[in-house]
Amino acid sequence: MIDAAPCEAIILRYTNYGEADRIVSLLTKEHGVCSAFARNARKSRRRFGGALQPFNRIRVLWQQRRRAGMAQLAEIELLEAATPLVSDLDALSMAAYGCELVSVLLPEEQPVDDVYRVVAAFLSYLPHAECFAVSRLLLELRLLELAGLLPHIGHCACCWQPLRDDWLVFDARRGGTLCPRCAPDGVGVAVALTTLGSLVRLLRVEPTRFSAIRLSDETLQQGGAVMHQVLGLHIGRTLKSEQFLRQIQQAL
Numbered sequence: 466m467i468d469a470a471p472c473e474a475i476i477l478r479y480t481n482y483g484e485a486d487r488i489v490s491l492l493t494k495e496h497g498v499c500s501a502f503a504r505n506a507r508k509s510r511r512r513f514g515g516a517l518q519p520f521n522r523i524r525v526l527w528q529q530r531r532r533a534g535m536a537q538l539a540e541i542e543l544l545e546a547a548t549p550l551v552s553d554l555d556a557l558s559m560a561a562y563g564c565e566l567v568s569v570l571l572p573e574e575q576p577v578d579d580v581y582r583v584v585a586a587f588l589s590y591l592p593h594a595e596c597f598a599v600s601r602l603l604l605e606l607r608l609l610e611l612a613g614l615l616p617h618i619g620h621c622a623c624c625w626q627p628l629r630d631d632w633l634v635f636d637a638r639r640g641g642t643l644c645p646r647c648a649p650d651g652v653g654v655a656v657a658l659t660t661l662g663s664l665v666r667l668l669r670v671e672p673t674r675f676s677a678i679r680l681s682d683e684t685l686q687q688g689g690a691v692m693h694q695v696l697g698l699h700i701g702r703t704l705k706s707e708q709f710l711r712q713i714q715q716a717l
């Protein structure tokens with residue numbers, strides 16, 4: 466239940482509703498991911514101006530009266546415009562992916578510590594990103610960890626022994642990384658011990674830091690395969706924004 470206190474929010478996306486209204490999906494520190502009704506958002510620019518756009522960071526004033534159980538926006542104030550993202554298709558498509566990922570991974574109206582800070586830092590970083598693949602891996606890893614969905618990475622998920630072999634398998638359905646004794650069938654993603662070590666080290670980095678982190682192609686490829694498997698297990702479908710990302714990468 467959303468109380469009436471003003472709060473900061475990131476606009477994840479919106480859908481038009483009826484002739485003039487919008488339903489906006491927001492990420493807030495206080496309420497986590499939530500939906501809000503923006504009455505007359507498309508007709509009257511008085512209350513919302515042009516600020517009701519995806520990826521903008523805004524301050525929200527809530528309407529006291531609810532409509533159909535959904536919180537309603539009274540006014541918004543623009544805190545950080547996503548304008549720098551709009552001129553860069555790679556950055557824009559990565560922002561769309563990040564915001565869709567947040568909305569499918571996190572439960573509605575349940576705040577999860579640090580998620581807001583991580584997503585705000587991710588969106589601010591994208592217009593001058595050094596490497597989109599690194600920022601994507603960092604975001605996936607951090608969101609999974611914060612949502613409590615990250616399986617065992619740094620030790621065997623079955624016997625809990627430290628990992629010693631150079632190559633291991635990762636199988637999200639069986640709890641994560643498995644040593645050769647526990648997964649003699651070799652079923653899963655083949656992943657090098659060095660990659661798993663890198664993922665563990667990345668989890669120790671301050672979660673809002675995206676810049677000046679370099680990863681080898683091997684870590685990016687294997688780490689990406691590990692994330693793909695875990696996300697597939699929890700989401701069960703390909704996100705629209707991910708399909709779009711793939712199309713852009715193929716077009717390069």
Ligand SMILES: [Zn+2]
Pocket residue numbers: 621622623624625626643644645646647648
């Ligand atoms: Zn084991």
